[in-house]
Amino acid sequence: MIETGAGPMPAYTETLPRVADSAHRARRLVHLALEVWGLAHVQVDAELVVSELLTNAVLHARRGESVRVTVTRLGEGRVQVAVVDLSKDQPVPRDAGGDQESGRGLGIVEALSGGQWGVDPLPWGKRVWATVGAEAGPGE
Known part of the structure; x- marks a missing residue:
C-alpha cells in the first residue's frame, strides 16, 4: 500500500536495473497488477506508458544503476504508473520528425x-508519472 492524500492505495513496486531490458520487466509488473485488480481494459495503455517512462530514464537519467517502477490503483478504472530515477534533469517533450527514430x-x-502526467522533484532525483484510465462514473 502507498499512502496518498486519499489514504492508502494498493500498489506494486519493483527496483530494476537502469537498462533497456528492464522495460520488459516493468511491463510485466504492470500486467500483473492490472490482472489482480481486474483492470485489463487499461492494460495496453499502461504497459506502453511504463515502457516509455522507463526508456526515458534509461536513455536520459545517466545517473545511478537502478530505477524504481510503481503502479498504483487510484480508483475504479484508473491507475498511475511511475518511474523514479536519480537524475534531477526534467524530461522535455520533443517534436520528432517523421524520419526520426526517437523523440x-x-x-x-x-x-x-x-x-495527466507530470514530474515530482525528489531530493535525489525525480519521479515521472502518468495516470491511465477513466474516472469511474457516479454510482460505480
Missing part, C-alpha cells in the same frame, strides 16, 4: 494519459 515517448505518454 516520441512523452508525446505517447501525453496522448495515452489524456495529459
Whole structure:
C-alpha cells in the first residue's frame, strides 16, 4: 500500500536495473497488477506508458544503476504508473520528425494519459508519472 492524500492505495513496486531490458520487466509488473485488480481494459495503455517512462530514464537519467517502477490503483478504472530515477534533469517533450527514430515517448505518454502526467522533484532525483484510465462514473 502507498499512502496518498486519499489514504492508502494498493500498489506494486519493483527496483530494476537502469537498462533497456528492464522495460520488459516493468511491463510485466504492470500486467500483473492490472490482472489482480481486474483492470485489463487499461492494460495496453499502461504497459506502453511504463515502457516509455522507463526508456526515458534509461536513455536520459545517466545517473545511478537502478530505477524504481510503481503502479498504483487510484480508483475504479484508473491507475498511475511511475518511474523514479536519480537524475534531477526534467524530461522535455520533443517534436520528432517523421524520419526520426526517437523523440516520441512523452508525446505517447501525453496522448495515452489524456495529459495527466507530470514530474515530482525528489531530493535525489525525480519521479515521472502518468495516470491511465477513466474516472469511474457516479454510482460505480
